[in-house]
Amino acid sequence: MEHVQRQLQQVRQSVRDAAAAAGRGPEEVRLIAVSKTFPAEDVAAAYQCGQRAFGENRVQELEAKAPVLPSDIEWHVIGHLQSNKSAKALEYAAWIHSVNSMKLLQRLDRQAGEMGKHPNILIEINISGEASKSGATVEEAEEMIRYKPHNLRVAGLMTMPPFDADETEQRRIFSELRGLRNRWEQEYGIELPELSMGMSGDFATAIAEGSTMVRIGTAIFGRRNYDVQ
Ligand SMILES: *Cc1c(COP(=O)(O)O)cnc(C)c1O
Numbered sequence: 485m486e487h488v489q490r491q492l493q494q495v496r497q498s499v500r501d502a503a504a505a506a507g508r509g510p511e512e513v514r515l516i517a518v519s520k521t522f523p524a525e526d527v528a529a530a531y532q533c534g535q536r537a538f539g540e541n542r543v544q545e546l547e548a549k550a551p552v553l554p555s556d557i558e559w560h561v562i563g564h565l566q567s568n569k570s571a572k573a574l575e576y577a578a579w580i581h582s583v584n585s586m587k588l589l590q591r592l593d594r595q596a597g598e599m600g601k602h603p604n605i606l607i608e609i610n611i612s613g614e615a616s617k618s619g620a621t622v623e624e625a626e627e628m629i630r631y632k633p634h635n636l637r638v639a640g641l642m643t644m645p646p647f648d649a650d651e652t653e654q655r656r657i658f659s660e661l662r663g664l665r666n667r668w669e670q671e672y673g674i675e676l677p678e679l680s681m682g683m684s685g686d687f688a689t690a691i692a693e694g695s696t697m698v699r700i701g702t703a704i705f706g707r708r709n710y711d712v713q
Contacts, residue, residue, distance in 0.1 A: 488529040488705060492517065495703050502691040513691055516560050516680075518701030521708045524549045530704065531557065539581075539699050543569040550576040562642075562680075562699055564618045571595050574603060581642045581680045581699070584608045584620045589628050589636075596635035605633075606642040606680050609664070611657045614646045622664065629668050629676075640678030640696070641665050645686065654686045658693035 500510045518539040519527045527538055531554060540546040541563020550559060560579040570592055573580060583589050583605045596603060607628050610619030619642075620628065629638065641664065645657045658681050665676045682690025682698035690698060702708065 488526050489533050491704050502688040506692045514697045516699045518699050522705045524552050543572045574601050579604045581606045582608045593633040604637045604639040606640050608642045611643050611660050640676040642680035654689050658690050662694040
């Protein structure tokens with residue numbers, strides 16, 4: 485577990501450095517430690533170093549880990565959320581980054597009401613238009629932004645560049661997400677403070693482009709044996 489703690493400290497420093505390089509304060513960027521495929525012991529090791537926000541992309545895995553870990557962990561669902569898993573996700577997650585359709589948004593809103601929950605959600609947008617990515621189109625996302633949920637706090641936007649994107653392409657995608665956020669805040673008189681963008685390979689670029697939440701797995705926990713998207 486020592487490697488997790490050491491790597492966590494290194495990632496924290498790199499996140500702080502990237503914020504400083506962008507002229508931003510360290511408190512402006514939150515680190516979400518993405519623990520998918522790693523055991524609860526690894527989460528506990530990071531927890532011991534003060535890490536409280538963890539990301540999982542499969543509800544089944546979240547359901548297995550959350551009950552055996554401290555209850556003050558803030559769980560973030562970051563992966564594609566099937567509608568039959570949405571209630572389970574709400575049971576544990578304080579944040580859902582991957583709300584990618586109006587149907588899911590309305591379903592989560594209704595279920596959160598039934599469960600007396602008030603989670604934070606982010607609208608996931610597929611900026612690159614890549615077919616394999618699960619985010620909403622810009623048009624769908626705008627419609628979702630205009631929807632006024634009763635039980636959810638729409639906190640901002642999330643995106644993920646294609647795996648093979650170079651730095652120029654990554655930067656363009658991150659900058660476009662920020663542009664959409666700025667435009668919609670103005671146009672609809674709302675606040676969308678959070679931009680969830682940046683992973684192990686591109687978080688410095690994302691921070692330079694205004695990310696407020698970086699979702700980092702590999703750089704903290706190591707390489708995954710199998711990859712779940
Ligand atoms: C796995 C995953 C991450 C973390 O990716 P790393 O490259 O391991 O840092 C971030 N966001 C989402 C949506 C993921 O599925």
